Amino acid sequence: MLKQVILVRNDLKMPKGKLAVQCSHASVESVLKTNKSRIDSWRQSGMKKSILKVSNKEELLFYNKEAKKSGLTTALITDAGKTFFNKATLTCLVIGPDDENKIDKITKNLKLI
Secondary structure (H helix, E strand, O other): OEEEEEEEEHHHOOOHHHHHHHHHHHHHHHHHHOOHHHHHHHHHOOOOEEEEEEOOHHHHHHHHHHHHHOOOOEEEEEEOOOOOOOOOEEEEEEEEEEEHHHHHHHHOOOEEO
16 A cells, blocks of 8 residues: 655644645655656555654654655655745655555654644
């Protein structure tokens, strides 16, 4: 089974709308980086997603490093800083879509938003 997870920085306290937009950017960016056959399989299985929280930027970067070491597709999302934030700000990380078991080995201790 394939899934995608989006890790969001909890320390930023983004309003719901901002959080939704950042997660949308993450999901789209990941799809653009993933091969078509994997996207087709993910779509056919319901496009499973989870949104998880991390404490801060350092933790986000740690999970990015771990996912990359495991050969998973990742993308870091940086907000441009034109609305809610005063400057460019790293907001979230997307992993996958990829094998659910491989992703879970890395993110199993994280809590849902």
